[in-house]
């Protein structure tokens with residue numbers, strides 16, 4: 001059984017006037033329904049379009065709206081979006097479910113697991129989850145900000161096999177083809193390097209958010225979690241079926257390894273609440289011997305955090321070595337460092353971050 005997350009961008013769901021396009025949506029719905037019925041695939045849809053649908057219905061001009069107006073438009077539009085999906089999926093006998101998530105649902109381990117359990121239950125009963133950001137309640141601190149990142153995290157939560165980002169362009173190009181006519185498509189990506197990130201620009205349409213840049217960020221989350229990613233054009237006939245049949249379409253980002261679900265969550269779920277400055281010996285043990293972080297390797301403690309919080313491990317030169325679940329609060333760690341300074345050996349203190357609870361970054365953005 002294959003599990004596929006399909007993310008559809010606003011431009012693929014709306015017409016030139018910015019309103020939801022039933023014609024575009026039904027073409028995509030028919031493909032998803034066909035896959036769900038005729039293959040052994042489980043599908044999860046991440047759909048944008050709430051803001052566009054709301055603005056379209058209300059007739060508000062996009063360039064002049066405030067954040068509360070955008071959120072109000074999303075509240076109107078999300079209802080319209082789901083109503084239309086339900087109407088289009090019903091003739092196929094498919095029941096849909098709406099999941100509205102915020103960043104904090106991914107940061108909190110319990111809420112992350114509840115999201116996973118709910119999704120599993122829906123899939124088990126053959127119900128199609130349709131996910132969007134809960135735009136109405138999100139303030140900057142708890143926003144994903146774009147649905148590409150949300151798609152990457154949904155692929156991580158659901159331990160998907162494939163993430164398909166459907167958009168208005170047939171993949172990643174060497175430059176934004178809307179501004180550079182010499183740009184050529186890149187069919188395969190084996191490593192998302194900083195140079196590749198440089199190629200990706202912002203959105204090319206009035207309704208899109210993030211452009212190719214956020215698609216690459218989403219691809220990084222997914223490939224690090226062992227999920228292949230395809231960026232392809234939503235208007236290509238039978239695009240989903242052809243991708244699943246192995247046809248080379250758009251740009252495929254190949255995953256190299258599969259981190260455990262817990263490690264993927266540590267890497268991309270929560271924001272770190274503090275930093276541990278570690279010495280060169282500890283950095284070497286983490287990078288070369290996959291060791292745990294011991295109290296002896298810590299030089300300094302920064303931030304306010306509790307046992308169980310996620311913290312970063314950084315060298316004195318500022319190089320980020322990794323992230324992990326810390327076993328002590330910042331207060332207790334500071335106390336232990338003071339006691340060490342006073343000559344105590346601290347031999348009976350167990351790991352500050354256990355190796356099973358950490359993700360080590362050998363270079364920016366890649367984990368082992």
Ligand SMILES: Nc1ncnc2c1ncn2[C@@H]1O[C@H](COP(=O)(O)OP(=O)(O)O)[C@@H](O)[C@H]1O
Nearest residue numbers: 009010167173175176201203204208209211212
């Ligand atoms: N290097 C690039 N290759 C392809 N597209 C790019 C590139 N840089 C920027 N883009 C832009 O990204 C857009 C797709 O992203 P976006 O507008 O956010 O769509 P969506 O609403 O589907 O998420 C393309 O239409 C294109 O203008």
Ligand SMILES: N[C@@H](CCC(=O)OP(=O)(O)O)C(=O)O
Nearest residue numbers: 010048049050051146147209
């Ligand atoms: N949550 C927003 C989507 C924001 C977004 O990322 O849009 P897009 O770049 O079109 O995928 C909405 O439903 O309008």
